[in-house]
Amino acid sequence: MNLLNLGVEVIAFDISKKRLFKIQKEYKNVTIFEDMEEALSQELNGVIICTPTSMHIPVAIATA
Numbered sequence: 780m781n782l783l784n785l786g787v788e789v790i791a792f793d794i795s796k797k798r799l800f801k802i803q804k805e806y807k808n809v810t811i812f813e814d815m816e817e818a819l820s821q822e823l824n825g826v827i828i829c830t831p832t833s834m835h836i837p838v839a840i841a842t843a
Contacts, residue, residue: 783808792818815841 782789783806790810793799799811812818819842826842828835 790818790821790823 788810789806789808790812791799791802792812792815793802794813796813799813802809803811815838823842828838828842830838
């Protein structure tokens, strides 16, 4: 399922500027953030976490 096709507003955070700019180039309607706290300060209705296992818990806790 492509959330953008459903009209959902999507934001992305990544520590890699290279990956963020790739996302921004491929998906024009995605707002990107280089800072996780700034991304999480947005009004969010849901979060999808795509991280290595060792980083999943800290990110999940930060979203709470």
